[in-house]
Amino acid sequence: MLSEQTIQTLLQLAPKNEVWQTPIKGLFVHQCDKPQHFESYIQEPSVCIVLQGERQICLGDECTVFSQPHFMFCPVNMPVTMQVQHANAEKPYLSVSMKLDLEEVSRLLLRLPSHYPTATNDHTFNQWHLEQGLSEAFERLLNLLKTPNEIDFLAPLYQQEIYYRLLQGKAGEKLRALLSFGSHTQRIAQATQWIQNHFAEPLSVESLATQCGMSVSGFHHHFKKITHLSPLQYQKSLRLTEARKQLQAKPESIAAVAFAVGYESPSQFSREYNRYFGYSPRGELGGINLKNHLYIVDSF
Incomplete structure (x- = not known):
């Protein structure tokens, strides 16, 4: 597990109640001091560590709770929902996520031996034990946030070590399968x-x-x-997620958004939107969100 000193540093640096895109390429920090619900965002291939608190990730009807001392690895782009249920000013939620540079991982994979540990399960979202080597590599990477002038040179080296640790660990089978x-x-x-x-x-x-x-x-x-998800369900989730983004961004007619994301019938769009999000698309017009849910398209 990462040291308490590193956790306190991140709590001081990261803005509250948002996802911070750090100066380190592909690295995000999420801190919140109140419950949050992120509705239908795209989780890109990434590795995530919850440093404080816990979060629930739902893919369709399957939900998994992630907390320390484990990390999550997502192998492909996934439309998911995420919820932070227990967070307050005294004990804010804190997590760090790093997008995978698959080209860099592929180059590294060519230099590694062919014998690896075998994964023990086949779920999309795996919860792996955060081993010491991986934890220490992440700690070195995160500590660069205190010395920004060293990021350009050292961050790629530490990220390469993180890929190495992932490939050598039990999560490596899924990562190799993504690249094979x-x-x-x-x-x-x-x-x-x-x-x-x-x-x-x-x-x-x-x-x-x-x-x-x-x-x-x-x-x-x-x-x-x-x-x-089936391919059609996957497509539908992308269409509705993009529609929600468009409706929240600026006032727009519901029919225009429905056609823009691929629906031929605005009434069908409204029915599926209501079924998917739990409320009518009319509630999004002009930035009015009836459930005050958040939308985001980034790793965290």
């Missing part, structure tokens, strides 16, 4: 990226399966196994 050409994880990651880039277009599962070099049944099976 032809693996199920790599193919589904390719599919999720395609859907993200074309979410407003009609989705042909058959064409996407062919693009990934898989049968339709095999593609369905592995897509749902990795993301816990």
Whole structure:
């Protein structure tokens, strides 16, 4: 576990009740002193450590609570919800998240031996024990926030060590699967990226399966196994998340947003929006949010 001194430093540096994009590339710190609910954001491939308090991540109907001394590893882009339930001024919630530079991990992987530990489960969100080597590497990286002039030179070295520790640990199997050409994880990651880039277009599962070099049944099976959603459900979550972002950003007609994110029927859009978020899209117009939920698209 990271030292109390490092935790106190982060509590002083990080803004309260928001996600701080630090000067270190891909590194985010989230501190809050009150309960927060982040509705339907995209969790990118990343590793996250909860330093104080706990958070609940939900993917569809499956929810997992993360707390110290564990870390979370997410292998592919996921539309999830996150909730911090117990946080106050005396004991604020604090977590750190680092996006994975997959090109850098791939280069490192070529230099490592071929024998690795085997993972013990196959869930999308794994909760791994935070081993000492990984904890110390993160501590060195975070301490650079106190010496900004050293970040450019030392941060890439410490991040490379973090990748090394991940690959050598029990979480390494999932990370290697993401980078192994032809693996199920790599193919589904390719599919999720395609859907993200074309979410407003009609989705042909058959064409996407062919693009990934898989049968339709095999593609369905592995897509749902990795993301816990069908391809169409995944697309729907992206459409509704983007619609919510557009509605909150500026006053807009509901029909215009519905068409912009790929719906042919505004009434169908309104029904699915209500079912997904629990309230009508009309509540988002002009920045009015009936449930005061937060929207974010970044790792944390």
